[in-house]
Amino acid sequence: MARKLLSGIVALILVAGFIMISGQAMAAEEKKPEQFVGILAYRTGPFAAGGSGFSSGMEDFMALINARGGINGKIMYKWEECETAYNTARGVECYNRFKDKMAYVHPLSTGITYALIPKGTEDKIVIISSGYGRADASDGRVFPWVFTTPTNYWSQNTAKIKWIAMKEGWDGKDMANIGKYLKGLKIANLHIDVPYGQETKPILDSMSEKFGFKVRHFPVPWPGIDQKAQWLDIARRYKADWVINRNWGVSCTIPLKEAARLGFPREKILGVWWCGAEEDAMPAGPAAKGYYSTNFHGVGRDFPIIQEVVDKVYGAMKGNIAFTRVGTVYYNRGFIAGILNHEAILTAQKKFGIKVLTGEEFRWGMENLNVTVERIKEIGAEGLMQPMHNTWQDHEGGGVVFYQQWDGEKWVSTGEVITPMREYVRGLIEKSAAKYAKEKGIKLRTGP
Amino acid sequence: MFYRECSNFKDSYASDMAIFPIPLDRWGFIFMLFMAFVVVPLFTSEYFITNIIIPFYCFALAAFGLNVLAGYAGQISIGHAAFMAVGAYASFNLYGRLGLPLVPSILGGGLISAAVGTIFGLPSLRIKGFYLAISTLASQFIIEWVIVHWKWVSGGVFGTIEAPKMFLFGFIPLDTAVKKYYLTLCLMTVLMTFGKNLVRGQLGRNWMAIRDVDFAAEIIGVNLYRDKLIAFAVSTFYAGVAGALICFTYVGAANIEEFNVMVSFAMMGMIIVGGLGTVLGSFLGAGFFVMLPIGINQFLGSFMDVVPADILANIESILFGGLIVFFLIVEPYGMARLWHTIKDKMRLWPFPY
Numbered sequence: 001m002a003r004k005l006l007s008g009i010v011a012l013i014l015v016a017g018f019i020m021i022s023g024q025a026m027a028a029e030e031k032k033p034e035q036f037v038g039i040l041a042y043r044t045g046p047f048a049a050g051g052s053g054f055s056s057g058m059e060d061f062m063a064l065i066n067a068r069g070g071i072n073g074k075i076m077y078k079w080e081e082c083e084t085a086y087n088t089a090r091g092v093e094c095y096n097r098f099k100d101k102m103a104y105v106h107p108l109s110t111g112i113t114y115a116l117i118p119k120g121t122e123d124k125i126v127i128i129s130s131g132y133g134r135a136d137a138s139d140g141r142v143f144p145w146v147f148t149t150p151t152n153y154w155s156q157n158t159a160k161i162k163w164i165a166m167k168e169g170w171d172g173k174d175m176a177n178i179g180k181y182l183k184g185l186k187i188a189n190l191h192i193d194v195p196y197g198q199e200t201k202p203i204l205d206s207m208s209e210k211f212g213f214k215v216r217h218f219p220v221p222w223p224g225i226d227q228k229a230q231w232l233d234i235a236r237r238y239k240a241d242w243v244i245n246r247n248w249g250v251s252c253t254i255p256l257k258e259a260a261r262l263g264f265p266r267e268k269i270l271g272v273w274w275c276g277a278e279e280d281a282m283p284a285g286p287a288a289k290g291y292y293s294t295n296f297h298g299v300g301r302d303f304p305i306i307q308e309v310v311d312k313v314y315g316a317m318k319g320n321i322a323f324t325r326v327g328t329v330y331y332n333r334g335f336i337a338g339i340l341n342h343e344a345i346l347t348a349q350k351k352f353g354i355k356v357l358t359g360e361e362f363r364w365g366m367e368n369l370n371v372t373v374e375r376i377k378e379i380g381a382e383g384l385m386q387p388m389h390n391t392w393q394d395h396e397g398g399g400v401v402f403y404q405q406w407d408g409e410k411w412v413s414t415g416e417v418i419t420p421m422r423e424y425v426r427g428l429i430e431k432s433a434a435k436y437a438k439e440k441g442i443k444l445r446t447g448p
Numbered sequence: 449m450f451y452r453e454c455s456n457f458k459d460s461y462a463s464d465m466a467i468f469p470i471p472l473d474r475w476g477f478i479f480m481l482f483m484a485f486v487v488v489p490l491f492t493s494e495y496f497i498t499n500i501i502i503p504f505y506c507f508a509l510a511a512f513g514l515n516v517l518a519g520y521a522g523q524i525s526i527g528h529a530a531f532m533a534v535g536a537y538a539s540f541n542l543y544g545r546l547g548l549p550l551v552p553s554i555l556g557g558g559l560i561s562a563a564v565g566t567i568f569g570l571p572s573l574r575i576k577g578f579y580l581a582i583s584t585l586a587s588q589f590i591i592e593w594v595i596v597h598w599k600w601v602s603g604g605v606f607g608t609i610e611a612p613k614m615f616l617f618g619f620i621p622l623d624t625a626v627k628k629y630y631l632t633l634c635l636m637t638v639l640m641t642f643g644k645n646l647v648r649g650q651l652g653r654n655w656m657a658i659r660d661v662d663f664a665a666e667i668i669g670v671n672l673y674r675d676k677l678i679a680f681a682v683s684t685f686y687a688g689v690a691g692a693l694i695c696f697t698y699v700g701a702a703n704i705e706e707f708n709v710m711v712s713f714a715m716m717g718m719i720i721v722g723g724l725g726t727v728l729g730s731f732l733g734a735g736f737f738v739m740l741p742i743g744i745n746q747f748l749g750s751f752m753d754v755v756p757a758d759i760l761a762n763i764e765s766i767l768f769g770g771l772i773v774f775f776l777i778v779e780p781y782g783m784a785r786l787w788h789t790i791k792d793k794m795r796l797w798p799f800p801y
Contacts, residue, residue: 043761052758059757083745083761088706092699093499093742111705114608118700195596195608195704221589222708320757440610 032070034078035345035356037062038098040108045085046223047109047249049279053330054108054337055081056321060309061338063320067312071345072354088112092119099123103362104344106130106337110196121145124359126366130337131156131273131296135199138396138426139433140367141445145359147366149340150388150398151296153272154428155420157200157244159401160270160294161187161207162418164242175421178211185213188240190230190255192247193219200246203428216240224251231258245271245293252280253288260287270294277329281406289408294401297336297385299411301327304380306335329411336385343388344369367392367448386417392448394426451794467644484633494625498698502629504738505636506694511718512643512730513686518716519725520647521679522659523572524581527588528687529711534591535561535688536695536702537601537609544612551616554635554696558689564591565684572676576662588709595704608703611696628697639689644727646682655679656725721775723782732783736775741768 039058042051062077070076082094091112095105099119104126107113113133120127127146129137135154137146161182166172170181189204191197201217208215216238218230224247234240243264245255252275259266267290271280276293284291301310306327313319314326325331348357348365357365369390376382388398399422403414437444451472458464468474488501514528539557542548548556568587572580595602603609614622622628646652654675657665666672695702714737722733744764751760779786 041757041761043758044765055757080749081757081761082749083764085765087710088703089503089694089699090741093503096495096499111608111703114610114703115699115701115706118610193593193596195602198596221593440612 032074032076033356034076035071035103036098036101037077037079037341038094038102038105039079039081040084040091040094040105040112041081042084042086042108044083045087047086049277050249050274050330051084051086051108052321053277053325053328054106054334056319056325057331057334057336058106058338058341059320059334060313060326060331061335061342063313063318064305064309065342067316067318071342072349074354075356084109084112086111088115091115095119099125103357103359104128104341104366107133117143117146124363126359126363128337128340128366130333130340132196136429136432136436138394138429140391140393140395142433142437142442143395144445145363147390147395147397149366149369149390149396150336150386151401151420152396152429153200154203154425155396155399155422156273156294156296156401157203158207158421158425159418160244161204161211161213162421163294163401163403163416164270166416166418172418183212186238186241187213187215188218188234188238188243189215190218190220190227190234190243190245190247192224192251193221196248197246203425204244206428220247220251223249224254227251227254227258231255231262231264235259235262235264241268243269245269245275247272248274253283256281256284256288256291260284266290267292276404276411278411279328279330281411286408288406291406292414293404293406293411295329295404296398296401297332298383298402298413299327299329299332299404300413303382303384305339305384306332308380309335332384336381339379339381339385340369340371340388343371343375366390367395369397383413392445396429451791451797465648467648481637484637489626489629497629498625500739500742502625502632502698503694504734505632506690506698507715507718507734507738508731509636509639509693510687510690511715511722511734512640512727513683513690514715515719515722515725515727515730516643516647516655516686517679517683519719519723519729520652520659521655521676521683522662523569523676523679524577524716525584525587525683526581526712526716527568527584527586527591527709528683528715529691529707529709530588530591531561531565531684531687532691532694532711533595533702533704533707534564534684535691536707537595538688539692540609540611540695540702541601543614544609549618550614550622550631550696551635554689554692557692558685561688561691562681562685565687566677566681568684569677569680572680573673585709585712588712592704592708602704608701610701614696632693632697635689635693639686640727643682643686647727651675651678659725717772719782721772721782723784726782726784728787729782729784732787736771736783740771744768 039055041055042048059079062079065071066076082097084091084094086109088111091107091109092115095116102125106128107116110132113127113129116127129148131151133148135152137143138148138152165178165181168181170178204215218234220227220230234243245252252271255269256266259269269291271293273294273296276295281288281291310326314323344362344365345357347368348361351364352361367390369388371388373387376385376387386398386400390397399420401418401420403416404411405414451470456471468477510532514525517523517525535557538560539553542553542556543550568584571583575583616622622631654670657670658672658675662672691707699706718733718737719729721736723729741764744767748760748764775783
């Protein structure tokens with residue numbers, strides 16, 4: 001018995017050693033300089049669906065660039081993953097592990113974003129929170145190192161209200177008469193009762209005053225497995241016309257089932273983009289059919305660039321996730337994050353020369369990022385991503401919101417692309433950022 | 449041969465009551481202190497200090513707090529992370545908003561946490577065992593809810609307060625990892641020494657009597673009402689200080705998601721794996737839960753190029769879970785018990801029976 005165990009251990013060590021040596025041998029083949037990317041992933045834990053799709057999408061994009069010969073043909077991407085399991089302390093550890101090597105990071109969790117904002121500012125590392133984190137970080141004067149490109153929660157919610165007005169018959173053009181269609185509407189804001197869920201309460205309240213619709217907030221206690229009481233309230237007592245589903249992870253799916261049980265039309269539920277993935281709708285089965293959700297990018301595989309990934313990356317067996325998940329919502333989200341980083345790198349390399357970028361140079365690239373419609377076509381991502389144009393003040397850049405509907409099997413884009421009420425949101429962002437700056441004693445930036 | 453009580457004569461009460469009666473232990477402890485105060489800050493990297501050692505100290509402190517309650521006084525609490533959150537938010541507000549000096553505001557965070565903990569300890573006077581465990585679980589959710597909804601405490605819709613710039617005594621800036629390390633280490637050493645003496649003294653004995661048979665303890669004159677509440681207060685004080693330290697010296701921001709129920713469970717795991725009712729066990733358990741996952745993750749990182757990342761990430765959880773089960777089977781009384789076994793062996797060495 002003991003001998004068997006011993007020989008088993010020896011065999012294991014041999015295999016491990018072999019794997020390590022072969023890994024190093026593979027690493028030794030590359031000679032081009034490398035742009036290091038630290039990835040804070042969570043492939044385990046309650047939100048693994050989001051974390052694994054996002055990081056794999058980003059990695060696949062970088063693998064594609066490497067397969068094409070690198071950034072501008074001279075610099076290769078090199079990435080390393082660190083598992084956070086959506087845990088803030090672990091995320092900070094991962095950040096510290098990579099901070100000497102990397103120029104930018106996607107924290108991929110609201111908690112980690114908050115912890116990293118002061119650290120990134122100090123270490124001169126760009127923090128990109130695409131569609132999560134602090135909405136007021138879009139103000140580059142107060143948050144020089146944080147970007148919310150392409151959009152943030154507040155913009156999203158104004159776009160949601162516009163979309164609802166359009167469903168009620170508004171033509172989508174004249175902001176002056178939008179109030180006519182919204183007046184008297186009852187909107188239920190079903191949100192998970194953590195800071196992330198509460199973040200949009202003020203903007204919805206402020207819009208309801210402005211446009212004359214009614215909004216009521218229905219908090220769902222974490223982790224949101226049981227929402228019977230809230231739904232009884234929404235459907236029977238409050239009799240909501242529209243429901244905004246602002247949940248996360250498993251709590252995204254429950255509303256669909258509850259609505260089906262109470263006969264509330266699923267076509268009247270509009271999800272946040274973190275509730276708009278296959279993993280959110282699929283478990284609800286037929287109950288999910290007709291459910292709408294927002295997004296800030298396209299879904300599916302019908303884009304030239306994703307076809308190229310299928311060809312070159314998965315064709316060469318270098319994919320980073322199960323092939324079936326290519327083209328899913330979270331995957332594409334990570335994928336466009338990869339494109340965004342890449343465009344910023346290209347922009348910065350035009351100024352600083354083709355070399356491995358530092359955080360400061362990368363930030364310059366982000367602040368001068370201008371992804372036009374033509375450029376998107378050139379990339380092969382038409383319909384996958386939106387035009388983005390950052391400045392040193394505006395770290396949001398894009399801001400348009402896509403809509404999609406679950407047809408029972410997959411997400412189908414509705415084709416609507418709605419611009420949020422940008423000036424209105426910008427005012428609120430600046431107000432909130434100014435408050436933050438005052439609290440922290442930050443001097444506003446006055447130039448790039 | 450060297451490790452024994454023999455020829456180590458105690459000729460005063462003080463030497464009889466010493467924490468480490470065996471000279472080798474004493475030297476070993478001094479050596480550990482030397483390592484902590486001199487070697488670690490001088491010879492290790494910034495990464496190691498901020499990410500491994502500082503959280504290790506903080507969680508050792510928190511685990512000791514829980515150990516006072518669960519290991520010594522026998523009152524189970526599975527909502528202890530919430531008290532860390534109370535300490536963190538309270539000390540941030542004391543320091544950042546009310547302008548108290550740094551150390552008093554960290555300790556003040558602990559005191560506020562102790563006050564809250566005493567209130568949540570009240571049910572322990574009536575209920576015991578699993579029932580108490582569930583009522584403390586409630587404290588986790590109640591406190592989380594209150595912090596999130598009490599905007600003044602949690603800093604508005606974002607529920608997060610960033611650490612203000614820290615100054616010791618008003619003028620020494622705590623900006624580098626080493627300085628933060630010393631702050632953590634000093635507070636930890638002082639509080640642990642205090643705690644060790646607390647559990648060795650009359651109060652500790654009362655707690656142990658309550659833990660073993662509570663009505664018997666009451667019959668011989670232990671005041672259950674007072675001592676159980678003191679246990680809750682002391683325990684949550686330590687948790688509060690640990691929470692404040694984690695936020696000040698490690699994460700740099702107080703966010704409610706840092707202190708969710710999973711952290712409470714992890715702390716429970718720490719004291720069970722480490723050893724219930726021992727000070728050493730708090731350290732060992734904290735080490736196990738803080739260092740091991742990072743170590744496994746770092747080790748697995750070298751396989752990055754060959755094994756798919758999603759499998760790798762799950763292997764970490766599998767390995768860690770497996771190790772917990774392994775340690776509990778091999779040593780059900782915790783890792784501290786292992787040390788005791790080794791000690792007993794060493795006393796007899798080289799002539800075991």
